[in-house]
Amino acid sequence: MEILKNSLIILTTSIGLVFIVVTAVGLIRLPDVYSRTHAASKSATLGVMFILLGVFLHFWLIKDEVNTRLLLGIAFLFMTGPVGGHVIGRAAYLSGVPMWKHSVKDDLGPYLKEQKKAHRQSID
Amino acid sequence: MKTNDVILQTTANIVFFIIFLFSIHIFFAGHYAPGGGFVGGLLTSSAIVLLLLAYDLKTISTALPINYVVMTAIGLLIAITTAAASIMFNMPFFTHAYDYYDLPLLGKQSLHSAMAFDLGVYLVVVGVTMTIIQTIGADD
Secondary structure (H helix, E strand, O other): OHHHHHHHHHHHHHHHHHHHHHHHHHHHHOOOHHHHHHHHHHHHHHHHHHHHHHHHHHHHHHOOOOOHHHHHHHHHHHHHHHHHHHHHHHHHHHOOOOOOOOOOOOOHHHHHHHHHHHHHHHHO | OOOOOHHHHHHHHHHHHHHHHHHHHHHHHOOOOOOOHHHHHHHHHHHHHHHHHHOOHHHHHHHOOOOHHHHHHHHHHHHHHHHHHHHHOOOOOOOOOEEEEEEOOOEEEEEEOHHHHHHHHHHHHHHHHHHHHHHHHOOO
């Protein structure tokens, strides 16, 4: 039983660690801001959530103490991490950071142009 | 041009309550665990700052009609009252007292007068932080 508990804790913590390493590699290797926020927001959130789950399991199974703050932290990260990535990417797009030169599709650009035109007409 | 902030605003609405409840927890846990009035006050004001980032200053000041200067004054008043209350019982300034009470729902708990002092600290920290941020953010 003890071995099972320990291996569960080690498994969750190592999965989290692998995801964080993947994040770091993605931040170095990916070409532009948008793909880098994609790497940072998704896999870093999942990695930290797995590590927090491992810490929660350690305190619960080994130390016999249910720490609800860790569960709250997991829920909080699950909600806020991707939103942080979204806001960074959106701010970058709105301030005109160029996309990677091999990008093929840009749906937000024409929509924003239309909005700007409508805004200008409403002023005039 | 007006930009579309639906995702940020919806998340801020939900996350505000989590941060606020966590700050209350930190405030009450301060006697036996890390935390207390200062950290709790900073967390509360950071929850309000999150709402200020997602919405604008006018919306938040109508949704939370609090005068933060008055809040700071009330906090200082609470702190000085709890510190001075011990003089009435022929004890030195700042002497605290505690006793055990049977509270409904919560059972036997110790109530300590340092909690009231901490409440003063909490109100002062929230008031001062929000005053600083609102006065810097409001000059347009």
